[in-house]
Amino acid sequence: MPPRKRPVFTQESIDQQLQQIHLLDQSSSSENLEQLGPIIKQIHANRQQDAFLRTVQGLIDSKDAEIENICAENYQDFISSVSTLFTVKSYTDKMKENISSLDASVAQLGRGLVEKKRNLLQNKKTATNLDEAIDTLQACLRVLDVVNRVGEMIKEGKYWSALRSLEDIQNLPQTSLSQTPFYQHLLSSLPSLRTQIKDAVTASMKQWLLEIRNNSAEIGRLALEAMEARTRRWRTRREKDPLLRMSRVGSAVELVTYEKTEFNVLDNDQLHVDFKPLYQCIHIYTALDSLDELQRSYQADRKAQSDLILPTPLPLASLQSITQEISGFFIVETNVLETTGSFRSERDVEELWEGVVARLTAGVEAALGSGTDPDTLIRVKECLIGFLMTLESPLYSTNSLHSFVIVLFEKYAQLLNAQFSRRFDEIVQQDDHLPMYVQSAQEVTTVLEIVWVSEEERQRIQQTPPPQNLPFSQTFYLCCEDIRGFIQKFYAFVEGVSQHHRNIDELLSQSLDSLLIRHISETIGKRLAGTTTLSQIAQIVTNLEHFQVACTELERSLTNLRTAQRGGTIRLNASGSFDSTLSRALDRIRSLINSKLDDFFELSEYDWTPPKRETSPSMYLYELFNWLMTVVDGLAIKENYKDQAYMGAVSYIAECLMEFLVGRDVQSVNENAISNIIVDVSWLEEQLNGIGRSHLRSAFAELRSMTDIVLQDTVQEYLIPANRKTSFASVRHKRLQALLEKLARYGASQRDAATREMAEKRRKQADQVGRLFPGEGR
DSSP states (O other): OOOOOOOOOOHHHHHHHHHTOOSSOTTOSSOOGGGHHHHHHHHHHHHHHHHHHHHHHHHHHHTHHHHHHHHHHTHHHHHHHHHHHHHHHHHHHHHHHHHHHHHHHHHHHHHHHHHHHHHHHHHHHHHHHHHHHHHHHHHHHHHHHHHHHHHHHHHHTOHHHHHHHHHHHHTOOOOGGGGSHHHHHHHHHHHHHHHHHHHHHHHHHHHHHHHHHHHHHHHHHHHHHHHHHHHHHHHHHHHHOGGGTTOOTTSHHHHHHOOOOOOOTTBSSSOBOOOHHHHHHHHHHHHTTOHHHHHHHHHHHHHHHHHHHSOSSOOGGGHHHHHHHHHHHHHHHHHHHHHSTTSSOHHHHHHHHHHHHHHHHHHHHHHHTTOOOHHHHHHHHHHHHHHHHHHOSSSSOOHHHHHHHHHHHHHHHHHHHHHHHHHHHHHHHTOOOOEEEEOSHHHHHHHHHHSOOOHHHHHHHHHSOSSEEEEEEHHHHHHHHHHHHHHHHHHHHHTTOOSOHHHHHHHHHHHHHHHHIIIIIHHHHHHHHTOOOHHHHHHHHHHHHHHHHHHHHHHHHHHHHHHHTTOOOOOOOHHHHHHHHHHHHHHHHHHHHHHHHHHHHHTOOOOSSOSSOOSSOOTHHHHHHHHHHHHHHHSOSOHHHHHHHHHHHHHHHHHHHHHHHHSSSOOOOOHHHHHHHHHHHHHHHHHHHHTTOGGGGGGGHHHHHHHHHHHTTOHHHHTSHHHHHHTSTTOOHHHHHHHHHHHHHHHHTOOSHHHHHHHHHHHHHHHHHHTTSTTOOO
């Protein structure tokens, strides 16, 4: 295979090709670098050719001698070949020059292209860096925007969203931004942002606590008004249904039968309490793992607020508003306790409650001091009872408050006693001791609605047409009216008190007994001692009788009332005092009658040693008995009391006659005087028979029996024990001895022997009677 002929590139062909190349075409967006390849290859081929020529040149030079020899031999051929070689050499030299020039042009052109390429690569790198920088800035802007929105959310109160945004920032996926100082600085600032959220939500809760404190009084007012309305509805229903009278508001029966009207004191037309700030705060603190801190802070704040509720000293005029504020305070606490899970402990709330109750009771007690107005205690009790009923629950123990109410009740009872004591004293002291006069049936009805009388007397009064004089005086009516007022005020305090019925019953019994005994019965007794008019004393007797009946009726009605309210039995001891005062009044009647009888006996002027016996009674007895009948029968007292008055008077007359015979004032008597006394006694007995009081003759039994022994000379029979017990049981031996001595003394003063002998006999009989019971007085 013949050798491949190498192409030969002349300088002209290379120049021509270079001129046809346009590296930078203005109309083209790309560079024409591809066209340089073939040319560069041609240049490279020429360079190889040049090397080859140099090699040939060397060979030619080395073979000059040989060539010369050959040329000598082949001169013409040689000349022709040399000529050809020179021609080739000239072309070769020219080609060298062209290649060198082309190489310089290509080198110059390559340097420009390389610089452009370098600049192009640098611009691309810069553009890439700019893109990365833009992306980074955009990422930073997004993060900064989130941080900025965190601040806005804090201002808007969107604390949970703000906290979540911080968590989103912290939990961003790892990127080139994560390694930047900016991001690290941002992460280091997250705790301060969390602190800002915490401070903002805390401030929001503090503001809420301030609003709650300002609204507590309104909350309590609404709650107390709702409880008051509920109490009124239950009272109305209880009055209509006797079976419900034993149940109070809050009892099981009331809770079952109560028709609830849904009323939320925390959310109604008048008030709305939003607990969102507290709930947000709890949520945020829980997320920040700082709930213990919030619980301590909240307890401290509420403790401080509870301390501010009660001023020192506590003004009683503000007690209602104070109890309203306390009620509102603990209604809020109850709601917080029920709606926040374990945020609040029952023990914390109980501590607040116990502290407030202790300060409240101490403040009320100090404010009351030694006040003397029962109405003030009533208002205090009503405030406390409404407060108790509103908050009474297993969480809030009200035992101490109930005990305090009982203490207040005891003080109230004392003040009420003092108030009514003065009134009863005035009523009794100002009584005119005249029957109460009523003019119309309406007045009769009004009086009978007030006083306590027996059913028989009530009917008798109602059946008597007005006008009429009632049996009792105005004192009895006014006292009954005030007793009813006292009981009403007494139970006005008890209303709503659900504990200590026995104490209340005991206090009521003691209070009523004190009023009835010390300020009615004993005051009547004091007036009785200074009253000398029998008609007034008779009216006192009638009043006392009615007070006795009133005690019995009052005891029964109070017992029925307490039974309806699950109380105990009311026992009054005042009846005994009225019995005693009544006895004193009857004694006072007897005493006044006896005093008047003394006046009659002073006018009697008996002759104790008359020469003869009289057949008619003494003149003074007529006036005495007429006066006695007029006075006793005219007394407006019961028949049995009149009979007692007669009995007292007759007994006193008998005692006075007996005293004449056996007393020391008369030294001696004869049998005629004794006979005259018996005549008087017989006349009195006849008068008693005439007025239907023959049983009163028993008052003269001793006098008759004793005078019979003397007049019938049966002393020896008296000395026999069996006879003394049967026939002479009423005779007292000392009196018989004194009468015998007076007879003996009279006989001894006489001159005739028979009389003196009888006197000696009487003396011996007196000695015998005196020896029957030695040492025994008269």
